[in-house]
Amino acid sequence: xLFKDITILDENLEVREHMYVGTKGDRITYVGTGAPxxxxxxxxxxxxxxVIDGKGKLLMSGFxxxxxxxxxxxxxxxxxxxxxxxxxxxxxxxxxxxxxGPAVYAGTLLAMAESLRYxxxxxxxxxxxxxxxxxxxSDSGAKNNFSRSVTCFDDRDLKDLPAGREMVHAFETYxxxxxxxxxxxxxxxxxxxxxxxIVRQLAELTSSLGANMxxxxxxxxSEHEECKARHEGRTPVKYLDDCGLFATPTTAAHCVWxxxxxxxxxxxxxxxxxxxxxxxxxxxxxxxxxxxLFEKGINVAIGTDSVSSNNSLNYIEEMKVFAIAxxxxxxxxxxxxxVETLRAATIGGAKAQGRADCGVLKxxxxxxxxxxxxxxxWMYPVHNLVTNLVYSAxxxxxxxxxxxxxxxxxxxxxxxxxxxxxxxxxxxxTNKILARL
Amino acid sequence: xLFKDITILDENLEVREHMYVGTKGDRITYVGTGAPxxxxxxxxxxxxxxVIDGKGKLLMSGFxxxxxxxxxxxxxxxxxxxxxxxxxxxxxxxxxxxxxGPAVYAGTLLAMAESLRYxxxxxxxxxxxxxxxxxxxSDSGAKNNFSRSVTCFDDRDLKDLPAGREMVHAFETYxxxxxxxxxxxxxxxxxxxxxxxIVRQLAELTSSLGANMxxxxxxxxSEHEECKARHEGRTPVKYLDDCGLFATPTTAAHCVWxxxxxxxxxxxxxxxxxxxxxxxxxxxxxxxxxxxLFEKGINVAIGTDSVSSNNSLNYIEEMKVFAIAxxxxxxxxxxxxxVETLRAATIGGAKAQGRADCGVLKxxxxxxxxxxxxxxxWMYPVHNLVTNLVYSAxxxxxxxxxxxxxxxxxxxxxxxxxxxxxxxxxxxxTNKILARL
Numbered sequence: 029x030l031f032k033d034i035t036i037l038d039e040n041l042e043v044r045e046h047m048y049v050g051t052k053g054d055r056i057t058y059v060g061t062g063a064p065x066x067x068x069x070x071x072x073x074x075x076x077x078x079v080i081d082g083k084g085k086l087l088m089s090g091f092x093x094x095x096x097x098x099x100x101x102x103x104x105x106x107x108x109x110x111x112x113x114x115x116x117x118x119x120x121x122x123x124x125x126x127x128x129g130p131a132v133y134a135g136t137l138l139a140m141a142e143s144l145r146y147x148x149x150x151x152x153x154x155x156x157x158x159x160x161x162x163x164x165x166s167d168s169g170a171k172n173n174f175s176r177s178v179t180c181f182d183d184r185d186l187k188d189l190p191a192g193r194e195m196v197h198a199f200e201t202y203x204x205x206x207x208x209x210x211x212x213x214x215x216x217x218x219x220x221x222x223x224x225x226i227v228r229q230l231a232e233l234t235s236s237l238g239a240n241m242x243x244x245x246x247x248x249x250s251e252h253e254e255c256k257a258r259h260e261g262r263t264p265v266k267y268l269d270d271c272g273l274f275a276t277p278t279t280a281a282h283c284v285w286x287x288x289x290x291x292x293x294x295x296x297x298x299x300x301x302x303x304x305x306x307x308x309x310x311x312x313x314x315x316x317x318x319x320x321l322f323e324k325g326i327n328v329a330i331g332t333d334s335v336s337s338n339n340s341l342n343y344i345e346e347m348k349v350f351a352i353a354x355x356x357x358x359x360x361x362x363x364x365x366x367v368e369t370l371r372a373a374t375i376g377g378a379k380a381q382g383r384a385d386c387g388v389l390k391x392x393x394x395x396x397x398x399x400x401x402x403x404x405x406w407m408y409p410v411h412n413l414v415t416n417l418v419y420s421a422x423x424x425x426x427x428x429x430x431x432x433x434x435x436x437x438x439x440x441x442x443x444x445x446x447x448x449x450x451x452x453x454x455x456x457x458t459n460k461i462l463a464r465l
Numbered sequence: 466x467l468f469k470d471i472t473i474l475d476e477n478l479e480v481r482e483h484m485y486v487g488t489k490g491d492r493i494t495y496v497g498t499g500a501p502x503x504x505x506x507x508x509x510x511x512x513x514x515x516v517i518d519g520k521g522k523l524l525m526s527g528f529x530x531x532x533x534x535x536x537x538x539x540x541x542x543x544x545x546x547x548x549x550x551x552x553x554x555x556x557x558x559x560x561x562x563x564x565x566g567p568a569v570y571a572g573t574l575l576a577m578a579e580s581l582r583y584x585x586x587x588x589x590x591x592x593x594x595x596x597x598x599x600x601x602x603s604d605s606g607a608k609n610n611f612s613r614s615v616t617c618f619d620d621r622d623l624k625d626l627p628a629g630r631e632m633v634h635a636f637e638t639y640x641x642x643x644x645x646x647x648x649x650x651x652x653x654x655x656x657x658x659x660x661x662x663i664v665r666q667l668a669e670l671t672s673s674l675g676a677n678m679x680x681x682x683x684x685x686x687s688e689h690e691e692c693k694a695r696h697e698g699r700t701p702v703k704y705l706d707d708c709g710l711f712a713t714p715t716t717a718a719h720c721v722w723x724x725x726x727x728x729x730x731x732x733x734x735x736x737x738x739x740x741x742x743x744x745x746x747x748x749x750x751x752x753x754x755x756x757x758l759f760e761k762g763i764n765v766a767i768g769t770d771s772v773s774s775n776n777s778l779n780y781i782e783e784m785k786v787f788a789i790a791x792x793x794x795x796x797x798x799x800x801x802x803x804v805e806t807l808r809a810a811t812i813g814g815a816k817a818q819g820r821a822d823c824g825v826l827k828x829x830x831x832x833x834x835x836x837x838x839x840x841x842x843w844m845y846p847v848h849n850l851v852t853n854l855v856y857s858a859x860x861x862x863x864x865x866x867x868x869x870x871x872x873x874x875x876x877x878x879x880x881x882x883x884x885x886x887x888x889x890x891x892x893x894x895t896n897k898i899l900a901r902l
Contacts, residue, residue: 104845105852109799142842309789310856312798339856340843345782352746353790361749362546405579406777408541408888409895415542419747419776424861451845458846 029075029395029433032063034082035402035413037089039390041370043413049087050074051395054207054432059391075433084403086417088370089389090149090396090429091343092377094302095242095281095331097155098139098172099132102458103336112248112311120336124156126464131457132157133164138454140168141445142341144437147398147426152279152302152331152381154215154242156191158198166206169436169444171396173381174198175215175242178230180222186229199237209432211240211381216273218244219264220251224271231272240277240382243268246290247282248313265290274299279380281331283321284314291324300327300380303372305349307333315357318350318364329376330369342423347373351418366418399428466512466832466870469500471519472839472850474526476827478807480850486524487511488832491644491869496828512870521840523854525807526826527586527833527866528780529814531739532679532718532768534592535576535609536569539895540773549685549748557773561593563901568894569594573601575891578882579778581607581874584835584863589716589739589768589818591652591679593628595635603643606873606881608833610818611635612652612679615667617659623666636674646869648677648818653710655681656701657688661708668709677714677819680705683727684719685750702727711736716817718768720758721751728761737764737817740809742786744770752794755787755801766814767806779860784810788855803855836865 031049038044038059050058051074058064058074069076107119132155143151150171155161158176165172176195178186186192195214203212214234216222222230234241245264246252252264259267265286268274274297281302286294294301303316321328330350332341350372351364378387386394402413406420429437436443468486475481475496487495488511495501495511506513544556569592580588587608592598595613602609613632615623623629632651640649651671653659659667671678682701683689689701696704702723705711711734718739723731731738740753758765767787769778787809788801815824823831839850843857866874873880 102846104843104848104857106848108849108852108856109802111799115798138842138845145842306785306789309786309793310798312792312796314793335843335857339853340859342843342859345785345859348743348782349746349786352743353793355749356746356751356790359749361552361747362548365546403888405575405582405884405888406541406772406779408575408891409539410892411541411543411895412545415545416776419545420541420772422777422779422782422859422861424859447842451840451842454845455847458848 030064030079031082031087032079034085034087036087036389037370037414039388041367041414049389051433054394056389056391056393056395059389084401085427086400086402086413087389087397088400089374089387090398090431091147091373092329092381092387093143093148093151093332093341093343094279094300094329094377094380095304095333096139096151096153097334098151098153099127099135099155099157099161100334100336101138101142102131102135102454102461103334104339106336122465123461126461127157128457129157129160131461132160134450134453134457136161136164137168137445137450139335139341140164140170141442141447141450144168144170144429144442145426146341146343146423147400147429148341148343149396149398149429149431150377150381150383150386152213152242158194158202162198162202162205162210165210167444169431169434171209171431173211173213173240173242175213177215177217178222178226179217180226183223183225186226186233199239207432213240213242215242218251219255219267227268227271227273231275235272235275238276240279241273242279243273243281245280245283246285247308249285252285263287263290265293269293269297277382279329282308282313282316284308284316291320291326294326295324298327300329300376302329302331302380303350304331304333305353306346307337309349309353311337315353317358318354319358319360322364322368327376327379328372329380330372343373344421344423344425347418366414369418370414395430395433397430398426401425401427467501467516468519468524469516471522471524473524473826474807474851476825478804478851486826488870491831493826493828493830493832496826521838522864523837523839523850524826524834525837526811526824527835527868528584528810529766529818529824530580530585530588530769530778530780531716531737531766531814531817532741532770533576533588533590534771535588535590536564536572536592536594536598537771537773538575538579539568539572539891539898540771541776543773559902560898563898564594565894566594566597568898569597570601571887571890571894573598574605574882574887576772576778577601577605577607578879578884578887581605581866581879582863583778583780583860584837584866585778585780586833586835586866586868587814587818587820587823589650589679595631595639599635599639599642599647602647604881606868606871608646608868610648610650610677610679612650614652614654615659615663616654617663620660620662623663623670636676640676644869650677650679652679655688656692656704664705664708664710668712672709672712675713677716678710679716680710680718682717682720683722684745686722689722700724700727702730706730706734714819716766719745719750719753721745721753728757728763731763732761735764737766737813739766739768739817740787741768741770742790743783744774746786746790748774752790754795755791756795756797759801759805764813764816765809766817767809780810781858781860781862784855803851806855807851832867832870834867835863838862838864
């Protein structure tokens with residue numbers, strides 16, 4: 029593919045106009061101010077089977093959704109406006125108890141469709157039913173780091189838990205599948221949903237497998253304080269670190285209530301914080317102190333969390349709320365700039381997923397790209413295009429999403445997903461579950 | 466127009482499927498479960514010149530933007546990421562000093578285009594250059610309550626201020642213009658930008674004219690506290706009430722820092738609070754206590770504020786943040802329901818504008834309508850359509866905006882606005898201003 033005369037956000041997220049970007053296979057192979065020369069074309073350095081006119085468009089790295097539970101599309105708008113515990117115990121958990129493989133497949137595929145529509149090229153997912161998730165992700169063409177998260181409320185060993193067996197099975201079966209698009213992470217659901225023994229066994233298993241870790245940390249104040257009460261004053265970050273959980277590359281989702289020494293531990297262990305601003309507002313959990321994370325030099329990424337607490341995967345909207353919620357909460361209108369936001373949305377997420385060759389529009393990197401319409405009324409005037417992109421653009425301004433050089437979404441059409449069939453399947457599977465409740 | 470077999474939000478904002486809605490001239494003349502009968506058509510009760518298939522669509526009242534500064538589109542993304550005073554003094558005020566009539570016309574017209582695209586049928590505006598604003602609003606076909614706001618930093622009388630003369634001129638010239646689409650309000654910019662004499666003179670003038678009042682109140686903590694220091698401990702609400710400002714129907718924008726007795730005064734005087742959630746987050750002002758306003762029975766409406774502090778007029782996004790910011794800030798995930806949010810967005814705003822026959826999809830009301838695509842991936846499954854609309858829909862899902870029975874926006878096309886010319890004019894006028902700075 030060759031994008032012709034297009035505005036780009038380059039490797040430093042700086043705006044460059046009238047650029048040419050070429051791909052070959054799954055890689056970006058050319059970025060220049062003029063068209064690739066005939067010699068380059070002849071040498072097959074750029075696929076020129078398709079030339080895309082870039083007038084009025086912006087090309088940049090696709091977005092990396094650093095924390096999600098994709099199959100929960102099935103619960104979008106279910107059991108709303110309830111206090112947290114009532115919402116979970118009376119609505120979410122009973123519904124999830126009735127999930128089936130086909131339901132998870134349909135829900136995941138719909139999430140992938142919505143993700144691609146909004147420019148998300150890769151998602152870090154935490155859920156159950158790994159076989160069905162793997163099938164849907166593979167079929168969609170998107171990238172995904174998925175994990176089968178562990179919760180345990182008794183005294184069994186990890187190896188005796190279905191979750192433990194399923195996660196090892198998923199790792200052995202799917203890690204690196206779909207040409208590397210799929211990676212499998214290990215996942216501890218959270219400190220408060222597991223006994224000490226499981227946390228330590230899982231930390232050990234994860235290290236021995238050389239896998240990545242994905243874990244919920246300090247999402248709510250009560251969870252944070254109860255951990256301290258349970259573990260001699262240690263915060264979830266301190267406790268999990270003591271258990272060895274951060275020995276492998278880790279994504280810690282939420283981190284709304286982390287404090288003091290927690291920041292040092294996260295920085296030292298190279299943990300990524302996946303911030304979920306909309307979900308944290310909607311569930312009244314609080315606002316992650318993103319300015320403090322940046323100041324400490326911690327890797328920050330952005331997640332949507334599940335659509336049952338969001339309730340969409342509108343990534344540009346998520347970026348906007350990521351920036352403005354922090355400004356308000358920490359009394360700093362100048363904190364969390366548009367460029368810092370875009371960095372978290374792209375390379376921050378790619379880094380969290382252990383995808384060193386992703387998240388940057390640069391020769392040699394994977395061709396994970398989004399093309400955005402910048403000729404809309406709300407993108408005028410252009411005092412600063414990056415500012416307009418984060419604060420003024422609509423999620424639906426994404427007109428093309430490319431993963432590993434393959435166009436998966438373009439102008440309302442999906443290359444890999446039968447969207448009408450998927451919507452119908454989600455409705456059908458949801459109704460089956462509701463009928464059983 | 467006849468909308469056929471469409472899902473609607475009725476006068477109680479309840480979902481009704483397979484409905485028929487007819488308009489004649491500027492009114493909704495038919496709402497029923499079947500098509501209007503031949504006798505009704507023959508009697509000319511419904512215009513049947515155009516029949517619109519409602520499959521996959523939702524029809525509801527249009528949105529009322531209760532607080533904006535439309536011409537500030539010209540400053541979208543200008544001087545971002547600065548502390549508030551630096552932003553205002555070094556960037557916004559010098560730019561505004563260079564504004565011209567043609568610039569304000571172009572900026573207002575672009576704001577109307579963006580508003581219509583996002584389903585806003587009417588806006589409460591506060592700015593300068595009333596003649597140019599009136600021209601742009603009139604040309605756009607949208608509704609607007611605009612005001613020429615007063616600021617004064619010396620000891621002149623209201624009648625000797627250009628602002629005073631211009632506001633009376635605007636009221637006499639434009640109030641009720643464009644078939645009633647345009648209304649002119651009086652406006653005190655704020656307590657902190659005017660001496661006591663001006664506040665009292667303006668209150669008196671407004672009462673004598675029988676006009677509405679539009680005023681900024683307690684947007685920032687410092688403004689709120691400084692008022693108390695200046696005025697014997699009285700809050701802005703208490704002080705302005707003592708000056709008689711609330712004797713006429715008033716929209717008080719922001720009200721982030723109101724406290725105690727303020728709620729009683731606002732309720733007693735029938736003041737509408739226009740909440741501007743995104744601007745308040747972005748400028749780090751705080752979060753209005755919407756649950757407390759609802760509990761008190763105060764009329765609540767939703768505003769976008771200017772795009773220089775938002776930076777878009779994406780109204781569905783604004784509704785979402787309106788609900789979720791309150792949930793977080795006041796530790797109440799169950800507060801500010803989707804239906805309460807939609808009520809504020811429609812009838813709450815129409816009431817604030819003194820438009821008693823607007824803001825409701827009901828026979829006899831003005832045909833100010835939006836049609837929204839509800840067949841998108843993010844609107845599935847449908848556990849609750851109203852919840853999906855507020856939390857899951859994208860602002861760009863609006864496919865048609867109707868004002869007084871006239872289709873002003875439909876599927877990317879404007880009936881009244883040459884959008885390419887308008888974008889070019891905004892760019893040109895912006896560049897002229899920048900060249901003078």
